Amino acid sequence: MNGAETWEGARPGRPAADHAQGEMPFAIVQGEPFAAPEDLYIPPDALEVFLEAFEGPLDLLLYLIKRQNLDILDIPVAEITRQYIEYIRLMEGLRLELAAEYLVMASVLAEIKSRMLLPRPAGAEEEEEDPRAELVRRLQEYERYKQAAADLDALPRMDRDLFPVLPEAGGQQVVKALPEVGLEELLVAFRDVLRRAEMFTSHHIQREALSVRERMSDVLSMVAAGGFTEFARLFPAEEGRTGVVVTFLALLELVREQLIELVQAEPWAPIYVRAAGDGEGLPAERPAERQR
Amino acid sequence: MTEDEQKAVVEAVLMAAGEPLALQQIQAVFEDHERPDTLALQEILDALEADYRGRGVELRRVASGYRFQVSAEWSRWVSRLWEERPGRYSRAMLETLALIAYRQPITRGEIEDVRGVTVSTSIVRTLQERGWIRVLGHRDVPGRPALYGTTREFLDYFNLRSLDQLPSLAEIRDLDSVNVELDFGRDRDEAASGDAGVPGAEP
Amino acid sequence: MTEDEQKAVVEAVLMAAGEPLALQQIQAVFEDHERPDTLALQEILDALEADYRGRGVELRRVASGYRFQVSAEWSRWVSRLWEERPGRYSRAMLETLALIAYRQPITRGEIEDVRGVTVSTSIVRTLQERGWIRVLGHRDVPGRPALYGTTREFLDYFNLRSLDQLPSLAEIRDLDSVNVELDFGRDRDEAASGDAGVPGAEP
Numbered sequence: 001m002n003g004a005e006t007w008e009g010a011r012p013g014r015p016a017a018d019h020a021q022g023e024m025p026f027a028i029v030q031g032e033p034f035a036a037p038e039d040l041y042i043p044p045d046a047l048e049v050f051l052e053a054f055e056g057p058l059d060l061l062l063y064l065i066k067r068q069n070l071d072i073l074d075i076p077v078a079e080i081t082r083q084y085i086e087y088i089r090l091m092e093g094l095r096l097e098l099a100a101e102y103l104v105m106a107s108v109l110a111e112i113k114s115r116m117l118l119p120r121p122a123g124a125e126e127e128e129e130d131p132r133a134e135l136v137r138r139l140q141e142y143e144r145y146k147q148a149a150a151d152l153d154a155l156p157r158m159d160r161d162l163f164p165v166l167p168e169a170g171g172q173q174v175v176k177a178l179p180e181v182g183l184e185e186l187l188v189a190f191r192d193v194l195r196r197a198e199m200f201t202s203h204h205i206q207r208e209a210l211s212v213r214e215r216m217s218d219v220l221s222m223v224a225a226g227g228f229t230e231f232a233r234l235f236p237a238e239e240g241r242t243g244v245v246v247t248f249l250a251l252l253e254l255v256r257e258q259l260i261e262l263v264q265a266e267p268w269a270p271i272y273v274r275a276a277g278d279g280e281g282l283p284a285e286r287p288a289e290r291q292r
Numbered sequence: 293m294t295e296d297e298q299k300a301v302v303e304a305v306l307m308a309a310g311e312p313l314a315l316q317q318i319q320a321v322f323e324d325h326e327r328p329d330t331l332a333l334q335e336i337l338d339a340l341e342a343d344y345r346g347r348g349v350e351l352r353r354v355a356s357g358y359r360f361q362v363s364a365e366w367s368r369w370v371s372r373l374w375e376e377r378p379g380r381y382s383r384a385m386l387e388t389l390a391l392i393a394y395r396q397p398i399t400r401g402e403i404e405d406v407r408g409v410t411v412s413t414s415i416v417r418t419l420q421e422r423g424w425i426r427v428l429g430h431r432d433v434p435g436r437p438a439l440y441g442t443t444r445e446f447l448d449y450f451n452l453r454s455l456d457q458l459p460s461l462a463e464i465r466d467l468d469s470v471n472v473e474l475d476f477g478r479d480r481d482e483a484a485s486g487d488a489g490v491p492g493a494e495p
Numbered sequence: 496m497t498e499d500e501q502k503a504v505v506e507a508v509l510m511a512a513g514e515p516l517a518l519q520q521i522q523a524v525f526e527d528h529e530r531p532d533t534l535a536l537q538e539i540l541d542a543l544e545a546d547y548r549g550r551g552v553e554l555r556r557v558a559s560g561y562r563f564q565v566s567a568e569w570s571r572w573v574s575r576l577w578e579e580r581p582g583r584y585s586r587a588m589l590e591t592l593a594l595i596a597y598r599q600p601i602t603r604g605e606i607e608d609v610r611g612v613t614v615s616t617s618i619v620r621t622l623q624e625r626g627w628i629r630v631l632g633h634r635d636v637p638g639r640p641a642l643y644g645t646t647r648e649f650l651d652y653f654n655l656r657s658l659d660q661l662p663s664l665a666e667i668r669d670l671d672s673v674n675v676e677l678d679f680g681r682d683r684d685e686a687a688s689g690d691a692g693v694p695g696a697e698p
Contacts, residue, residue, distance in 0.1 A: 055586050055587060055590060055610065055611075055612060056610060056611040056612030057611050057612075058610070058611035058612075059611075072668075073668060099612060099613070101611055101612050101613070105611070137667075138609075138611070140667045140668065141609055141667065142609055142610060142611060143665070144664050144665040144666075144667060145590055145593050145594050145597070145609055145610070145664075146586075146590060147664075147665050148593040148594075148596075148597055148661075148662070148664055148665075149586060149589035149590040149592070149593040150589075151593075151661075151662040152589055152592060152593050152596065152653065152661070152662075153584065153589050155653045155654060155655070155662075156567035156570075156653075156654050157652055157653050157654060158564075158651070158652045158653075158654070159581050160570070160574075160581040161567040161570045161654075162564045162565060162566070162567055162570065162654060163304075163307075163308040163564060163565040163570065163573050164308070164513050164514075164562070164563075164564060164565075165307040165308065165360070165510055165513075165552055165563045165564065165565065166307070166308060166309065166310035166513065167307065167349045167359070167360035167361050167362055167510050167511065168352075168359055168360070168361035168362065169361070169362045169367075169370055169510075169511035178422060179379050179380050179381050181381055181386065181389075181449075183450045183451075185386060186386055186389060186390050186393075186450070187390070187458075187459060187464055189383055189386035189387045189389075189390050190386075190387065190390030190391070190393075190394065190464060191464045191465065192383075192387070193387040193390065193391065193406060193407055194406075194461070194464070194465075196407070196408065210394065210455045210456040210458060210460075211454060211455060211456040213394070213395065213396050213397075213455065214396070214441075214442075214454060214455035214456070216396065216397055216441075217396045217397050217428050217441030217442070220397050220428040220429045220439060220441065221426065221428045221429065221441065223429070224427075224428055224429035224430075258431075258432060259397060259429065259431065259432070259439065275429045275430070275432075276431075276432035277430070277432030277436070296549075299551070300549070300550055300551040300566075300568075300569060301551065301569050301572045301573075302551070303550055303551030303552060304551030304552060304565045304566065304569035304572065304573050305551075305569075305572060305573055305576060306551075307551060307552050307563075307565055308565045308573045308576065309576055317576075320575070321572045321573070321575040321576060322572065346499075346503070347503055347506055348502075348503040348504065348505070348506025348507030348508070348509075348510055349506065349507060349510045360510075362507045362510060362511045363503070363507060365503075366503055366504050366507035366508075367507075369504045369507065369508055369524045369525065370507050370508055370511045370524070372523065372524040373508055373511065373512055373516075373520075373524055
């Protein structure tokens with residue numbers, strides 16, 4: 001090497017015709033190859049179609065390279081730049097709106113071209129970077145993802161190549177699962193409400209009252225069906241002494257709260273219990289069959 | 293096209309259709325030279341029906357044609373697929389339930405008096421639908437408000453034999469000092485549902 | 496519950512689901528005493544997969560679980576059921592999606608660097624609305640740009656179980672191969688580290 005070779009000239013084994021003959025790239029318009037010699041009028045919409053076929057300057061460059069079967073690693077920059085610029089000029093001449101990236105690429109190419117033409121200093125070639133390196137890297141990087149996109153598009157995918165099975169599945173009504181509640185949760189809620197109401201200091205609620213209150217509910221629901229319930233039937237024998245006391249307290253509390261009424265037709269006659277306000281007369285016959 | 297391929301196409305088409313297909317609709321997906329005639333198609337359908345007998349889905353003939361359907365036998369399991377995740381009951385709901393448990397028989401107005409806020413109809417209805425509270429009767433005052441009490445199901449759910457197994461007021465008052473981890477859990481739940489008293493699950 | 500019944504339930508549930516089901520989701524439809532353990536369920540799924548091999552539908556494992564689907568083999572016939580043709584995706588969208596799939600986590604700026612053109616907001620939004628990409632976080636640089644990655648739905652849609660089932664990326668050749676005296680190893684290293692951890696990327 002004489003130290004004055006250009007990058008372009010140093011490339012061995014590449015046919016000179018490659019960059020010398022400068023064919024115009026062609027577009028595909030309505031399925032037909034569209035040659036675009038310089039002196040031919042090209043309808044603007046045809047070029048629009050052409051431009052739309054490219055995803056940007058890298059895509060256009062790749063097209064120019066592939067079309068001429070050039071090795072991406074050994075791009076004849078001068079020739080490719082000429083073709084590229086010709087393209088851009090054509091677009092501009094037709095007043096097509098050109099994305100700014102196309103113009104940026106044009107200046108990048110021009111810069112590489114000028115660096116390629118600079119003489120290389122002798123003996124420094126090991127450290128010198130090929131001015132095309134960055135562009136080649138970008139082109140390859142873009143090309144691999146362009147290919148990856150095509151591969152992705154070729155994968156079998158739902159709604160195009162694969163379909164869900166849709167057997168009749170009987171209405172698919174949503175069954176609503178009921179929330180779970182822990183006893184602790186309930187008690188904490190209770191504690192808080194009592195605190196708010198400052199009821200811990202009052203004597204409204206006693207521990208003993210709970211069984212009584214439960215019994216109050218039982219008695220109340222027994223008599224709520226209407227009519228009269230015989231007093232004695234409210235004391236199940238199997239509950240023993242405690243049960244009797246609890247029931248009795250419950251009855252007293254219910255009377256006090258005016259939730260039930262005790263009725264007796266005459267001394268020593270059976271005592272009947274009925275819901276308060278259930279104001280009917282005393283039964284002539286024993287009505288107790290209705291309960292339980 | 294072989295008979296097996298025809299059968300696979302019929303199976304595929306019926307599975308994907310999402311509605312019953314008449315014989316002509318099935319035939320229409322074939323190109324002329326590969327299309328089974330009605331007799332051949334009927335045979336394919338019979339074969340498919342036999343293939344699927346006793347399986348999770350079955351091929352059924354209905355008025356407008358053939359369709360695959362999930363066998364009724366397994367619908368119980370299938371319907372569990374669409375079970376919604378259970379929500380949570382609001383603080384208002386829990387307080388109402390606790391007051392009914394401890395102070396039954398109690399009217400809605402009395403619950404409101406203690407809580408200091410309105411008890412929504414939906415809370416009462418939800419608790420009734422859940423089977424935890426019931427109407428015991430009506431208080432004999434104007435408006436005859438319903439008296440609520442807890443049910444057997446309430447006791448069963450909370451694993452209680454009777455109401456007096458519920459902790460006493462004194463025990464409840466001491467809840468926070470004894471059950472630190474309990475409080476922690478509650479706070480986390482509140483944080484998750486946004487705010488105490490904001491209905492998480494109530495309709 | 497016999498094994499055959501368990502198998503029929505699994506088949507029915509998968510057929511009815513209309514989306515991939517994870518093993519736990521399948522197990523959840525069983526009651527405690529009848530539920531197959533993971534090993535038994537896997538055996539049932541293997542058996543079902545074998546049952547349907549070569550038929551009109553197939554049992555396929557994708558990212559979110561198992562799904563019955565009409566095999567791609569018969570899609571030509573099945574798609575004749577409907578007038579509408581499935582939409583095509585633009586190259587801009589596919590290239591953006593490919594970059595996100597292979598290079599995740601990746602910012603929009605990084606996608607633009609590779610593609611050499613602006614990535615429109617509508618493409619990113621469309622991909623998000625389809626549920627194929629999501630924001631994984633933000634790169635800690637000025638502007639804190641969003642880092643995108645793909646979702647399980649993306650894999651499900653493209654019939655994949657995991658990212659490493661994506662087709663391999665083409666290798667990047669460097670100038671060394673024609674130009675041995677030049678050292679462009681730096682570029683290759685950069686490309687490789689950019690793809691670190693991404694399936695199919697060059698070693």
